[in-house]
Amino acid sequence: MDMQNSLLNRLFDAGLLIETGVDGLYGRSGAFEDVITRFEALIGAFGAADNAEAIRFPPGMNRAHFEGSGYMKSFPQLAGTVHSFCGCELDHMNLLQCMAEGGDWTKGQEATDIVLTPAACYPLYPTIAKRGPLPAGGGLYDLQSYCFRHEPSKDPARMQLFRMREYVRIGTPDAVREFRQTWMERGRQLIETVQLPVEIDVANDPFFGRAGRMMSNNQRDQNLKFELLIPVTSTARPTACLSFNYHQDHFGTTWGLKTADGETAHTACVGFGLERIALALFAHHGLDTADWPAPVRKALWG
Amino acid sequence: MDMQNSLLNRLFDAGLLIETGVDGLYGRSGAFEDVITRFEALIGAFGAADNAEAIRFPPGMNRAHFEGSGYMKSFPQLAGTVHSFCGCELDHMNLLQCMAEGGDWTKGQEATDIVLTPAACYPLYPTIAKRGPLPAGGGLYDLQSYCFRHEPSKDPARMQLFRMREYVRIGTPDAVREFRQTWMERGRQLIETVQLPVEIDVANDPFFGRAGRMMSNNQRDQNLKFELLIPVTSTARPTACLSFNYHQDHFGTTWGLKTADGETAHTACVGFGLERIALALFAHHGLDTADWPAPVRKALWG
Numbered sequence: 001m002d003m004q005n006s007l008l009n010r011l012f013d014a015g016l017l018i019e020t021g022v023d024g025l026y027g028r029s030g031a032f033e034d035v036i037t038r039f040e041a042l043i044g045a046f047g048a049a050d051n052a053e054a055i056r057f058p059p060g061m062n063r064a065h066f067e068g069s070g071y072m073k074s075f076p077q078l079a080g081t082v083h084s085f086c087g088c089e090l091d092h093m094n095l096l097q098c099m100a101e102g103g104d105w106t107k108g109q110e111a112t113d114i115v116l117t118p119a120a121c122y123p124l125y126p127t128i129a130k131r132g133p134l135p136a137g138g139g140l141y142d143l144q145s146y147c148f149r150h151e152p153s154k155d156p157a158r159m160q161l162f163r164m165r166e167y168v169r170i171g172t173p174d175a176v177r178e179f180r181q182t183w184m185e186r187g188r189q190l191i192e193t194v195q196l197p198v199e200i201d202v203a204n205d206p207f208f209g210r211a212g213r214m215m216s217n218n219q220r221d222q223n224l225k226f227e228l229l230i231p232v233t234s235t236a237r238p239t240a241c242l243s244f245n246y247h248q249d250h251f252g253t254t255w256g257l258k259t260a261d262g263e264t265a266h267t268a269c270v271g272f273g274l275e276r277i278a279l280a281l282f283a284h285h286g287l288d289t290a291d292w293p294a295p296v297r298k299a300l301w302g
Numbered sequence: 303m304d305m306q307n308s309l310l311n312r313l314f315d316a317g318l319l320i321e322t323g324v325d326g327l328y329g330r331s332g333a334f335e336d337v338i339t340r341f342e343a344l345i346g347a348f349g350a351a352d353n354a355e356a357i358r359f360p361p362g363m364n365r366a367h368f369e370g371s372g373y374m375k376s377f378p379q380l381a382g383t384v385h386s387f388c389g390c391e392l393d394h395m396n397l398l399q400c401m402a403e404g405g406d407w408t409k410g411q412e413a414t415d416i417v418l419t420p421a422a423c424y425p426l427y428p429t430i431a432k433r434g435p436l437p438a439g440g441g442l443y444d445l446q447s448y449c450f451r452h453e454p455s456k457d458p459a460r461m462q463l464f465r466m467r468e469y470v471r472i473g474t475p476d477a478v479r480e481f482r483q484t485w486m487e488r489g490r491q492l493i494e495t496v497q498l499p500v501e502i503d504v505a506n507d508p509f510f511g512r513a514g515r516m517m518s519n520n521q522r523d524q525n526l527k528f529e530l531l532i533p534v535t536s537t538a539r540p541t542a543c544l545s546f547n548y549h550q551d552h553f554g555t556t557w558g559l560k561t562a563d564g565e566t567a568h569t570a571c572v573g574f575g576l577e578r579i580a581l582a583l584f585a586h587h588g589l590d591t592a593d594w595p596a597p598v599r600k601a602l603w604g
Contacts, residue, residue, distance in 0.1 A: 018357065018429055022415045027429060030356030030444075054332030055320065058463035059361045060418075061446050062322045072401060076387040076394055081411050082418060083385050085378040086454040089511040092378055099374060106413035107385050110407070112452055113324045114462065116384060127320055127329060132547055142332075144362050146448065150386040160416065161360035209391040248545045 004155040004174035004233040007283055008121035011156060014287040021153040024160035031289060035278045036163065037301040040144070042193070043165055043272060046186050051165055059116060059161075061123040066115040068254060069122055071183040074207050074215065078149040083109035118147035120164040121269050128170060129255035136260040138171020140179070144274075157232050157239045157276050164271040170252075172259055174266040180226075180244050183270035187228050187242045193299045196230050196280050199238060224248070230280040241276045245269050262264035306457040306535040309585055313458060325454040326462035333591060337580045338465065340602040342446070344495070345467055345574060350490050354469055361418060361448035361463075363425040364427035368417040370556060371424055371435075374510050376517065380451040382418035385411035388399035393553050419449035421465040423571050430472060439561040440473020442481070446576075459534050459541045459578050467574040472554075474561055478570040482546050485572040489530050489544045495601045498532050501540065505529040528548070532582040543578045547571050556567040 011017040018027030028036075061299060071079060085095065086109065098105040117123060128139060143166040151158055154237040169179035184200060188288075193197045203225045204216035219225055224246050229238035246268045251257065257265040285292040313319040320329030326582050330338075341548045356582045368374075370451060373381060387397065389410065400407040419425060422445040430441060445468040453460055471481035486502060506518035521527055531540035548570045553559065559567035587594040592603075 018359075018428070019432075020359075021423060022364045025360065025362060025364065027360075027425065028358045030358075033356065033358050054329045054335065056332075056335050057320075057322075058329075058461075060327060060463050061449070062324045062327065064323060066568070067401060071373060072387070072407070073398060076397060077516075078386075080384040080386055080414065080416070081408055082382040082450070082452075083408070083411070083413075084380075084382055085374070088515075092511060095378060096375060104413070105374070106383055106385070109385070109413070111408035111411070112382065113454070114327060114450075115318075123322060123329065127322070130321075148362070148384070150384075152415070159360075160414075161362050175584075211391075211393060239458065239515060259418060291554075 004157075007233050007279070008154060008156040010287060011279075011282065016282065016287060017148040017156065022160070023154055024158060026156075026159065032278060032282075033124050034060075035300070036274050036279060039194075039274065039277055039281075040165060042190065042299060044068040044142075045166055046190050047142065047222050050140055050167075051218075052140040055124065055127070055140045057117065057123040057143065057145050059148070061117050062126075063113050063115045065109070065123065065126045068098070070250075071118055071122070073155075074110050074212065075118065075203065076208055078206075079118055081148055082114045082116065082206070084110045086110045090183050119147055119271065120145045120166040121168045121271075124168055125170075125251040125255045125257065125267070126213065132258055133258040133262065134170060135264060136244060138169065138175050138259060138265065141168045142166075143168060154198040155233060157279055159275055162276075163274040165274055166269050168267065170257060170265050170267050172263070173248075173266045174281065176266045177246060180246055180268040180270065184226060184228075184244050187244070187270065191228060191230065191241070191277075194281060195293055196284055199229045200226055200244075201229060203240065203243065230277075232276065232280050232283050239276055239280065241273050243271045243273075243278055245271070260267065306459075309535050309581070310456060310458040312540050312589060313584065317582065319458065323464070325456055326460060326518065328458075328461065334580060337583060337591060337602070338576050341496070341576065341579055341583075344492065344601060346444075348492050349444065349469055352442055352469075354442040356444045357426065357429070359419065359422070359425040359445065359447050361450070362416040364420050364428070365413070365415050367425065367428045368420075370428070371554075372556065373420055373424070376507065376511055376514065377420065380453060380454055380508075381420055382450040384414045384416040384418065386414050388412045394550070414600060415584050416559055419447050420451065421449055421573065422447045422468040423470045423573075426470055427472075427553040427557045427559065427569070431559050435560040435562055435564065436540050436567060438473060440471065440561060442476050443470045444468075445470060445473075445498060454478045457535060458581055459575075464578075465576040467569050467576055470571040471568065472559055472567050472569050475550075475568045478568045479548060479571075482548055482570040482572065486528060486530075489546070489572065491581075493530060493532065493543070496583060496598050497595055498586055501531045502528055503531060505542065505545065532579075534578065541578055541582065543575050543582055544577075545573045547573070
């Protein structure tokens, strides 16, 4: 915890991150953003030969799609629904009165049709399903968006709003498993290119509650999730910076995704936690990018 | 309305925008994103000599700062608060039961400390105030973020989640008025560079309710807001793509922003509606960027 605080404070002092008064919600300096831009270009270079279809969703998604995804079963504590004032002028006067008295004015807000995106790929599956059966060979998509997770923390690697870059493969079980294997190898190479220590391990998602513990165990037992770990604030507990997920037919069944042969499609994704990777670079190579090792600078800035 | 629907459908058919089932919430294709990236680079080129400090806030801001800004007085209908599930396992079982029965499960969501950013500059003022008095000459900031406004619409130029690029000037009344004048001229040049028809007019914000009508009139009478208008879905009612706003001492007083001389700082901003500009480009030059006029292609892609 001390090392987390210490890195966070050093990033504030250097102006790379900017306090907002809410844990896990930070402004980014131009230098911080530049590292993310350059690292994304490097990801793009590693993935370029595959000709993924680029789609960029905004940081919110259709609530009906979110509800259909099953996210509230697994991670209710992390989701963020968007609510608005839908009242008349009298309601507005009461609301302002409530605010002036320091009351909880948010009670009157009503849920909109939008939920904050919990992971970059959630809006993708219903979108692709709507197109009809996949082409022969399946589909490959390149995504990036801000994502929200309600987990306020002083750990700079655990932000409430952060960006996730993803490649998503939809197709036969063999095709999506091969995709995941390819990216586990590429991910390791990519991180070694920027001279960060790397370790890949089986992992599980933070499923909610006691029933969730069983889901976590199943996920581990079946090797459905791997993470690429880099020490950021702790060597004993390195941070997951990339994850490699095989969803089997979960999203295929949920959204009716079909291969060209009419089979239920399987899906897999590789996700890059862009802020976490930037933090790992600053933690290992120093807070001034001008001082980073020449090969790292060359890999990022050319 | 027909022309709005028609442009929106053409954008869907061309795959430039992607339906999500919610009006004003769309995915963007790689080609659409590329136009925004290139136009942002052009904005940056026009503003480069000023050496603005780049800051990128995430698409949500501290609720306390939002509350302090006065936004709920003026535009309560547009704001989006972020709510989460904060219950125990039993609450979770009830929530899932409610969802399974098609009930309104969102009633149990509780407000978090985060509100969606209504305009890119809202998180800036309290951040700058926290630094203490401004340096001599004041400050100049370069911002961009996704912004949320709860106004579902079939007009593609009225999205619920869209990106706003902004330059914000904080300083003496003379300095901020000069900044605004400079950007009104630059904005016109910028848009002429990409061969779009342009008109600048005095404007007002969509203040809520009857009391709001008086605020709108005041804003117009005092020439506090100008908009750069481009026909997108209608020549009779062109779309505001840039706005030039002089806030007088509103944010300076609200947040205690002080010039180096200890006076309350004035503020002004120029905001670029990035999706609107991209829509204007597609509406005027065609849906395939390869067919755009050579000088436009050169201005954007070099």
